[in-house]
Amino acid sequence: MQKKTGRILALAALLGCMTLTGPAVASDGYGDYRDRFEPLPALPPIPEDNSLTPEKVELGKMLFFEPRISSSGVISCATCHNPALGWTDRIPRATGHQGQVGKRNTPTVLNAGFLDAQFWDGRAEDLEEQALGPIEADVEMAMDLDEAIDRLESFDVYRTLFSEAFSGEEPINKENVAKAIASFERTLNTPNSRFDRYLRGDLQALNEKEKEGMKAFVDTGCIACHRGPALTDSNYHRFEVPGSTDEGRFVVTGNESDKFKFKTPTLRNVAVTYPYFNNGSVEELDKAIELMADQMLDRELSDEKVEQIEAFLHTLTGEMPEVSFPALP
């Protein structure tokens, strides 16, 4: 669904350009490369059973920042998915309840609605399924979900807001907590990156070095997995990450063939969502590019190519969502 939307938007943008500034579209000589990409739509696909309403989004925002649904009372989704840090934490591995350090690097929430699966091992199909995991996880918020519901029940404000956002007898329940948080997260997108403006026809939005980076990104083969609007195939690939013994997708499926496989992460905003890989072991973007080329594509890139690809990846940083602090009860 998202691909279709993306293509329609891209097509509309291209048509618009052809009509208004037709000749300019092909004039930079990178048209064949540009055609391999898709701009990021303003919104990800919305599931049929969780329509995106302002009431759910506002409630979901409050829950996202709500530390009292953690057992310590001080950890919220926003602790690790920190809006000041690209909606991630910029440390190698997530640090949660009582300072425990988890096994994996925190993925950004930005554009997460465009992914076909959640978590590094894809164990949740969608944002609704993902949302409750960290609340319960011992090393994250370490909270019993029933107790979290009880805490929310104790606030008049939440009783009102859940009633307004959801129908049904007892609207404060796990399913609705998940739906509200997922709804908020679907608004956390970063459209209008320089690369999106370029794809939509502003051929001066990228400079030559960045365009060469886009070309190298395609020619080297990165695009095989990093494709589509979010620059991920939402598929799993085996990769020997330095310092990692994590068995990845295997933990979910039990299939020997899934050992050490991880979901291809989005490259949207990759420049501001360091450090990289499932264990956050690489801090520099150029090192990450070299490692991926070597491991996944068996290619040793020249310093020039690495620099070009890095410059290109920097153009994928979009407009951060404008989110103000909620006033919690």
Place this chain on the structure above:
Amino acid sequence: MQKKTGRILALAALLGCMTLTGPAVASDGYGDYRDRFEPLPALPPIPEDNSLTPEKVELGKMLFFEPRISSSGVISCATCHNPALGWTDRIPRATGHQGQVGKRNTPTVLNAGFLDAQFWDGRAEDLEEQALGPIEADVEMAMDLDEAIDRLESFDVYRTLFSEAFSGEEPINKENVAKAIASFERTLNTPNSRFDRYLRGDLQALNEKEKEGMKAFVDTGCIACHRGPALTDSNYHRFEVPGSTDEGRFVVTGNESDKFKFKTPTLRNVAVTYPYFNNGSVEELDKAIELMADQMLDRELSDEKVEQIEAFLHTLTGEMPEVSFPALP
């Protein structure tokens, strides 16, 4: 200094009212009570050696939200002084590094610049002296200050911003970290509460019950300690808080007479900065009012009076500062 400013502003407001709507000022019959209070100025006193500049405020805001100056990398000033929770944490006692629970309740940062001393025991004279304490405290951010400075040094952005905010050879130093954070905090004020509008001449900003609460607040004697623009005398008073063995001011001075004394907290925004007292042992505002009347003033208040005072205290909730998330490097 703040009192002077406050009085000048109050006088200006009164003069304005007398000229424009003179008779209305005295018309609600509470003039003598109203005269006992001072509205909150827009800004607290600014120290001579730390002028309030936009550069310092912006840098201080980044540092306030910066978790990488904690040893875990996930705790910042904003963790306990949470903008979504009245710039405090709304749990009984501060919870910091590795989930350790401190001895005392987190005071709000709101209007802290109006206080003559910081911390429950007043061990810091001003916000500059206060700012570094929680970074180093074992149970809070647990960070060696030199290491915090090193981490800041590692970011180009901070090197630039410190240079712009401060003169001198090595602008990233402890003193300037404190000055920047203190500068940001001096902007976190909550003017224009309904009570301030009332004091400035809008006699309909409070209803009868709230005005009766103001009267009861004065008549009962609360105003003896809760006075001035921030409704605190910034002085220390002995008080047997339920469940507390904390020796308070004595820990700082070693004077026997200071045992179990605590600084009078501001009542500005008291309705949104629960729970109350040095150990956060009381969650309800009406219970806190009863307890204070009993312990400090030896008065048993009728339910009606408690309700009136509570209604009055709710009018002290001002306009929250509009603070957006900084973009950290």
